[in-house]
Amino acid sequence: MPGIIEAVDLRKEYGSLTAVDGISFSVKKGELFGFLGPNGAGKTTTMKICECVSPRTAGSLHIFSMDPDLAGREIRSRLGVVPQETNLDNELTVAENLQIYASFFNISPVEARIRTEDLLDFFELTAKRDTLIEQLSGGMKRRLLLARAMINHPEILILDEPTIGLDPQARHHIWERLQQIRSQGNTIVITTHYLDEAERLCDRLVIMDHGKILVEGSPRDLIDTHIGMDIVEVEHTPEVVNCLNSLGIIFESVSETIQIRTKTPRQVADQILSECQGVRVVTRPASLEDVFLMLTGRRLRE
Ligand SMILES: Nc1ncnc2c1ncn2[C@@H]1O[C@H](COP(=O)(O)OP(=O)(O)OP(=O)(O)O)[C@@H](O)[C@H]1O
Numbered sequence: 001m002p003g004i005i006e007a008v009d010l011r012k013e014y015g016s017l018t019a020v021d022g023i024s025f026s027v028k029k030g031e032l033f034g035f036l037g038p039n040g041a042g043k044t045t046t047m048k049i050c051e052c053v054s055p056r057t058a059g060s061l062h063i064f065s066m067d068p069d070l071a072g073r074e075i076r077s078r079l080g081v082v083p084q085e086t087n088l089d090n091e092l093t094v095a096e097n098l099q100i101y102a103s104f105f106n107i108s109p110v111e112a113r114i115r116t117e118d119l120l121d122f123f124e125l126t127a128k129r130d131t132l133i134e135q136l137s138g139g140m141k142r143r144l145l146l147a148r149a150m151i152n153h154p155e156i157l158i159l160d161e162p163t164i165g166l167d168p169q170a171r172h173h174i175w176e177r178l179q180q181i182r183s184q185g186n187t188i189v190i191t192t193h194y195l196d197e198a199e200r201l202c203d204r205l206v207i208m209d210h211g212k213i214l215v216e217g218s219p220r221d222l223i224d225t226h227i228g229m230d231i232v233e234v235e236h237t238p239e240v241v242n243c244l245n246s247l248g249i250i251f252e253s254v255s256e257t258i259q260i261r262t263k264t265p266r267q268v269a270d271q272i273l274s275e276c277q278g279v280r281v282v283t284r285p286a287s288l289e290d291v292f293l294m295l296t297g298r299r300l301r302e
Contacts, residue, residue: 002065004029004156004187005050010059012045019045021211022059027156027189032182034205035191036198036288038300042211043191044084047160050189052076064155077105080154082145084161084191088133095120095129098148105152112151119147123177139170146177157181159190163197175201193300195288207292214295219288226294227286230265233257234272234281243276254293261286 003026012020020042027033035043048054050063052072061068063075088097095116102112120126123143128136136144142162149157162178163171171194178201182188192198198205199219206213207222215222234240236258244251244258249268251260262268265283272281292300 001028002062003027004064005189006060006062007046007050008060010046010049010061011057012042012049012054013057018211020049020056023206023208023211023213024059025206025213025216027187029187030182030185031203032178032188032190032201034198034202035189035208036193036195036202036205036292036300037191037208038193038298040210041208043208044160046208047158047189047191051079051081051158077152078155080149080152080157082142082149082157082159082162084164086141086145088141088144088148090133093130093132094125094136094144097133097144098151101148102151107152115151119150123147124173137170139166139173142166142170142174143177146174150181154186156187156189159188161191161193163192163194171197195292195300199288207288207295209296215291222291223286223288226291227261229261229263229286230283231286231290232260232262232265232268232272232281232283234260234276234279240276240279243279244272247271247275255299259290 005027008024009022010020010024011018011022023046035046037043045054049056049061052068052075055069064078066075068075089100092100098116098119099112102115107115120129123146125140125143125147128140133141146162163174175197178188190201202219204216204218206216208214217225234257236253236256240258249260251258260268269281269283272279289300
């Protein structure tokens with residue numbers, strides 16, 4: 001069965017700059033699909049193409065089996081979009097922001113009022129319904145953007161960095177809501193450069209860098225396929241390097257640390273602690289950060 005979004009060899013050029021360099025992906029109905037990558041990877045550009053607000057330079061794209069070049073308006077009416085920047089109307093209250101937005105979709109005033117109250121309730125903003133935007137916290141603004149994106153009962157939600165700049169509590173609040181929305185059968189596409197967000201939320205994701213997709217899979221599969229083991233980390237000093245060499249332990253240098261991939265992290269850590277003088281050892285499960293690092297040689301800045 002074709003995906004609800006099907007992209008083949010999608011490209012976007014801005015003059016001589018190639019922002020999206022021939023990517024193919026398929027988003028299935030009902031899944032939470034992620035684009036993970038550092039700043040400038042091409043995630044926002046890809047979202048804007050899918051939102052039918054920026055035409056592709058080449059490649060094919062089908063959303064609901066329709067081509068955005070031919071049916072942009074119809075596709076847009078079935079999408080809910082949260083842009084990276086907070087573009088709420090500061091002159092209006094929370095509830096007014098939702099009602100005005102509803103009018104863009106030809107939703108009747110009566111229906112808009114009902115929908116507004118339902119969404120305010122769902123996003124825990126009812127107490128703020130008559131508050132001006134500038135008096136909201138960052139987390140409340142992001143929740144209101146999500147509520148606004150859902151006003152037209154969209155079949156796909158496209159969220160560009162939905163929790164950017166929020167504190168952990170506000171991020172968790174939004175994650176819970178997104179999981180709830182997904183469990184109701186909606187399709188959600190997010191971009192993020194937060195590894196924990198990608199790991200926690202995404203059913204499947206692609207890792208993007210320099211306009212290309214490096215890998216695709218579920219977070220667990222990507223970690224198992226590319227790393228497959230736990231990580232023991234120690235500080236990178238000449239003494240530690242000598243000591244590990246003398247123990248015959250195979251390691252990799254990763255910026256200021258040394259990493260050892262192993263299926264027996266506790267034993268390796270104990271061996272290092274007993275043989276190498278005064279060294280600090282950390283053991284942890286492998287993460288998407290390790291996958292990114294292995295694929296690109298760089299850390300994904302958090
Ligand atoms: N309108 C534009 N005109 C020219 N270049 C652009 C335009 N929009 C994006 N770019 C460039 O395209 C590349 C990809 O940018 P994009 O915003 O898609 O990346 P991103 O992965 O979303 O990063 P971020 O998380 O910082 O938004 C960057 O080099 C960016 O400078």
